[in-house]
Amino acid sequence: MEHFLMQHPSYSRLWAPVRHFESLHPLANRSGDYAAPEMQPTGFIFVKIRGGFHEIRNAISDVVVVARLLNVTLVIPEIQSTTSSKGISTQFKSFPYLYNEDQFIAALAKDVKIVKTLPKDLKGARRKKEIPSFKVPHGASPYFYLHHVLPMLTKHSVVELLVHSGGCLQSILPPPLVEYQKLRCRVAFHALRFREEVQNLAIKILNRIRASGQPFIAYDPGMTRDALAYYGCAELFQDVHTELIMHRRAWMIKRGILKGNLSSDSAEQYRNGLCPLMPEEVPCILQFNIKSSHKFLHY
Incomplete structure (x- = not known):
């Protein structure tokens, strides 16, 4: 049966080499009239991001767009992971613990001015909690930033944004802001790169898996707290954080x-x-689909 499945057309289509993407038009490219960031930004944005890996990545893309929208200098975001109770290092709150910081700054140099820390005087104001702070609603509109955040930014030269549960900017921006939508893509697919140690570890894992010569799947089950809370499936997958999931x-x-x-x-x-x-269910479904396809063709 295994030999038959490997010879089946459905199997070949599923595991065929991936086509090259060079021919596809990259949405991340800037338009010809896209201007560089102004030399004198109106102030600084300091961002604290809280969430899981997916939420962190989405939020970083959004805060870069917000910085461009408001013409401000973005301070490298501080990551406050909700995974600290799972044995992950406390260093995870540091952006460079996960991503290549210099690559991030260089890749976005033509879009947003980014610095690693606040100036000394503003650091002191932050320690004294003299910086205006906003708990940003999920999927906030550009109007929120232009009419609520920007006036405080103009007055104090710096604001702090607290971002929870992922995106802090509406997912689909209006047509006049298409360049900002492209900027999101540049952040996600060009600027955000894992640090070298993380990439090297990933390559080692891939090489070990590929050494068998058999096809494999990298499967993300999507077992985030939000997903388990929304679908009511917490008890099937874990019991340690059930109370937190019920709260969510x-x-x-x-x-x-x-x-x-x-x-x-x-x-x-x-x-x-x-x-x-569940991870073990994925190959079963793939195998079932191939068998079903054969049965359909046979009849």
């Missing part, structure tokens, strides 16, 4: 994000196909 589910219900009861039957949700796949 209550928050979603209160804000109308989720319609349903606070308590849910995880087993029932699983039977209805509403929970993330």
Whole structure:
């Protein structure tokens, strides 16, 4: 059976070499009339980002766009991971612990002025909590930044943004801001690179997996706190943080994000196909699809 599956056209299509992307038009390219950042920005934005890996990456892309929108200098964001209780190093709050800091600054030099730290006088003001602070709502509009944040920034020369749960700017910007949408792509796919040690470790892992000569899948089950809270599947995957997940589910219900009861039957949700796949289920589904395809062609 295994030999048959490897010879089947569906198998070949699934594991065929990936086509080159050079022919695709990269959305991240700047337009011809795209201007460089102004030499005299209006102030500084200092950002604290809290969340998991996906939320951190999305938030970084957004804060770069916000800095460009407001014509301010962006201080390298401070990462406050919610994963500290899982044994991850406390150094994780440092941006360069995860990403290549110099690459990030250089890649965006034509878009936003970025510095590693605040000037000394503003550092002192921050320690004394004299800097205006904003808890940014998820998916905030450009209007929020232009009419609420910018006036305080102009007055104090610096503001602090507290970003939770991912994106701090609406996901789809209006057509006049298409260049800002492109900037998001440049941040995500060009500026944000893992530091060298992380990349080297990833290469070692890939080489070891590829050494077998067999195809493989890198699978992200999406078992974030938000996903488990939204679908009510927490009990299937973990029990240590169930209380935190239930708190998140209550928050979603209160804000109308989720319609349903606070308590849910995880087993029932699983039977209805509403929970993330377990890693061991993915190859089973792929194998089933190939067999089903053969059965369909046979009949």
